[in-house]
Amino acid sequence: MKVAVVYESRTGNTAHVAEMIGAAVQELGHEAGVWPTAKANLDYLTDADMVFLGTWTDGIFITGHNPGDAGKLLDMPGIWGKPTAGFMTYALHAGKVLNKMADVVTLLGGEWLGGRLFKRGQLEEGLAAYVVAALDAAEESLGVAS
Numbered sequence: 280m281k282v283a284v285v286y287e288s289r290t291g292n293t294a295h296v297a298e299m300i301g302a303a304v305q306e307l308g309h310e311a312g313v314w315p316t317a318k319a320n321l322d323y324l325t326d327a328d329m330v331f332l333g334t335w336t337d338g339i340f341i342t343g344h345n346p347g348d349a350g351k352l353l354d355m356p357g358i359w360g361k362p363t364a365g366f367m368t369y370a371l372h373a374g375k376v377l378n379k380m381a382d383v384v385t386l387l388g389g390e391w392l393g394g395r396l397f398k399r400g401q402l403e404e405g406l407a408a409y410v411v412a413a414l415d416a417a418e419e420s421l422g423v424a425s
């Protein structure tokens with residue numbers, strides 16, 4: 280599959296996860312491109328079979344969690360019905376922020392495959408399994424035999 284990894288990041292944590300996702304996707308034999316939303320490669324995105332969309336958690340820690348810079352995510356080129364997996368980083372408590380990320384993906388026209396939270400300071404934890412599961416879900420959605 281051709282996979283686009285697109286993210287928002289202010290201090291580098293989500294960017295780091297995005298790069299690790301891209302590397303894991305390539306190790307599994309797929310093609311991957313990784314960009315911040317403002318630099319997303321439109322041609323690549325148009326051709327991509329699936330998308331990983333990521334950002335950071337914005338809230339007041341115990342409550343009010345939202346995808347960070349959601350406006351910038353919503354400004355990216357649409358993802359036109361493509362299967363999309365979410366990934367978000369956080370510091371301490373992210374509540375149900377993935378539900379809000381699902382709303383962002385739906386507004387962008389993507390098909391939400393589910394998402395995962397990555398805690399700052401332990402960003403690699405669960406990453407490999409998350410990528411495998413997301414690729415499997417995308418292949419199932421696309422009807423590709425894996």
Ligand SMILES: Cc1cc2nc3c(=O)[nH]c(=O)nc-3n(C[C@H](O)[C@H](O)[C@H](O)COP(=O)(O)O)c2cc1C
Nearest residue numbers: 288289290291292293335336338340368370371372
């Ligand atoms: C304005 C602001 C609000 C934040 N709110 C939360 C929060 O409610 N819960 C949490 O766990 N982390 C919160 N964080 C921490 C970030 O989500 C976390 O550091 C994240 O990994 C940053 O990602 P980045 O390095 O890609 O910018 C907040 C950070 C900022 C700047």
